[in-house]
Amino acid sequence: MSDSIKYLLEESKAPKFWYNINADLPKPPPPPLHPGTKQPAGPDDFAPLFPMSLIMQEVSVEREIEIPEPVREIYKQWRPSPLFRAKRLEKYLDTPAKIYYKYEGVSPTGSHKPNTAVPQAFYNKEEGVKKIFTETGAGQWGSSLAFAGQMFGIEIEVFMVKISFDQKPYRKFMMQSFGAKCNPSPSSATDFGKKLIDEDQNNPGSLGIAISEAIEAVVKSGGNAKYSLGSVLGHVLMHQTINGNEAILQMEQAGDYPDIIVGCTGGGSNLSGLMFPFLGQQLRGGKKIDIIGCEPLSCPSFTKGKYAYDHGDMARMTPLIKMHTLGSSFLPPANHSGGLRYHGMSYHLSHLLELGLIRAKAYGQRECFEAGVSFAKNEGIIPAPEANHAVKGAIDAALECKAKGESKTILFNLCGHGHFDMQAYDDYFNNNLAEDVYNEKEVNKALESLPEVA
Numbered sequence: 473m474s475d476s477i478k479y480l481l482e483e484s485k486a487p488k489f490w491y492n493i494n495a496d497l498p499k500p501p502p503p504p505l506h507p508g509t510k511q512p513a514g515p516d517d518f519a520p521l522f523p524m525s526l527i528m529q530e531v532s533v534e535r536e537i538e539i540p541e542p543v544r545e546i547y548k549q550w551r552p553s554p555l556f557r558a559k560r561l562e563k564y565l566d567t568p569a570k571i572y573y574k575y576e577g578v579s580p581t582g583s584h585k586p587n588t589a590v591p592q593a594f595y596n597k598e599e600g601v602k603k604i605f606t607e608t609g610a611g612q613w614g615s616s617l618a619f620a621g622q623m624f625g626i627e628i629e630v631f632m633v634k635i636s637f638d639q640k641p642y643r644k645f646m647m648q649s650f651g652a653k654c655n656p657s658p659s660s661a662t663d664f665g666k667k668l669i670d671e672d673q674n675n676p677g678s679l680g681i682a683i684s685e686a687i688e689a690v691v692k693s694g695g696n697a698k699y700s701l702g703s704v705l706g707h708v709l710m711h712q713t714i715n716g717n718e719a720i721l722q723m724e725q726a727g728d729y730p731d732i733i734v735g736c737t738g739g740g741s742n743l744s745g746l747m748f749p750f751l752g753q754q755l756r757g758g759k760k761i762d763i764i765g766c767e768p769l770s771c772p773s774f775t776k777g778k779y780a781y782d783h784g785d786m787a788r789m790t791p792l793i794k795m796h797t798l799g800s801s802f803l804p805p806a807n808h809s810g811g812l813r814y815h816g817m818s819y820h821l822s823h824l825l826e827l828g829l830i831r832a833k834a835y836g837q838r839e840c841f842e843a844g845v846s847f848a849k850n851e852g853i854i855p856a857p858e859a860n861h862a863v864k865g866a867i868d869a870a871l872e873c874k875a876k877g878e879s880k881t882i883l884f885n886l887c888g889h890g891h892f893d894m895q896a897y898d899d900y901f902n903n904n905l906a907e908d909v910y911n912e913k914e915v916n917k918a919l920e921s922l923p924e925v926a
């Protein structure tokens with residue numbers, strides 16, 4: 473076993489393919505349904521929103537999908553990303569566990585999101601798309617798509633959840649630096665946004681609302697624009713597997729293999745990206761891994777949501793997806809600092825949870841920041857508030873190992889740095905960060921309006 477703390481993969485050894493979990497699932501996830509007919513949705517139903525190459529990736533069962541050369545060329549700017557062994561953190565926790573983390577904060581926008589933004593912009597460009605609309609929460613996804621759009625000469629317009637637009641302006645400036653337009657959501661640029669503003673001028677926005685506005689803008693563009701999503705869908709999760717494919721090679725360099733994999737879960741893409749290639753090995757007869765998704769207590773789709781068909785957006789325009797959901801009208805509390813504020817969960821991860829192949833935990837934001845600060849003090853990297861959920865999950869797993877005297881190997885995804893989120897750290901240090909609360913009443917109300925599916 474190596475005693476390094478940093479495992480870098482040479483550029484020449486960078487994986488040239490994404491891994492497609494559809495090839496190895498014991499049974500396929502339930503199909504998306506057309507919102508009108510409630511019959512399985514086919515490729516043509518998605519064609520107004522996405523380029524056909526991405527739609528075909530969504531339904532593909534090919535195990536390896538080649539990463540196009542122009543995408544690999546852009547990936548080279550920050551990939552392969554480093555794998556670190558958190559030796560100082562292990563010592564601080566006094567645990568016999570070994571903790572590794574894959575660091576995605578080295579990307580141009582500071583998170584894992586460009587791993588899918590770049591190929592999405594590429595496939596749109598190939599099919600002649602000139603403009604893409606999207607939504608963003610705290611701005612990680614919007615800034616990443618803005619960067620990718622700039623790489624391929626595609627115009628990007630973003631609907632950014634209003635509370636973040638007002639309170640976290642720096643990623644908005646980043647989007648502008650990459651030439652994208654950024655609107656607060658709800659906005660007066662769409663009918664749905666105007667309706668919500670008329671009902672409540674102080675509507676803080678949500679990802680579900682911003683998705684509705686972006687889709688409405690695409691529909692109104694009359695075929696001149698497409699839509700792009702930064703998480704949840706299968707092709708997004710698959711693009712993220714570049715990270716797990718690298719991690720397999722880097723764990724080999726370390727002479728180790730994970731017993732436990734941890735990631736934070738908003739829509740599910742960063743956890744999936746890291747663990748799908750390992751889970752694929754398990755499903756093909758390899759070692760069983762304990763896989764843990766960590767989410768916020770205030771928006772606990774995975775641990776408290778109902779596994780049911782629901783819309784991906786609040787205006788109920790998207791196809792119905794079978795997922796763990798808090799109800800598409802659920803408004804996550806505005807005082808949650810991280811970007812993990814989505815009412816649903818990826819249909820792949822939801823399916824895997826139902827199959828018992830992964831598990832989920834919910835944490836309050838204060839305990840996550842406490843974990844993030846311990847991590848920063850020992851490892852010198854300040855995690856994004858979202859990533860703090862994974863740090864907390866990994867520390868918990870390491871402390872469990874300590875209690876049981878087990879020397880397990882833990883791998884987690886440090887999916888982004890927190891350099892643009894220092895206000896949230898200041899709020900934490902000054903006791904101004906509200907504790908997360910699970911609002912069961914609001915969730916039950918939102919679940920009452922789940923669509924009926926036979």
Ligand SMILES: Cc1ncc(COP(=O)(O)O)c(C=O)c1O
Pocket residue numbers: 583584609610612613702703704736737738739740741742743811812856858859887888
């Ligand atoms: C840094 C970071 N990590 C994680 C997430 C959650 O998304 P996902 O579960 O798709 O990785 C977000 C969401 O925007 C994010 O910005």
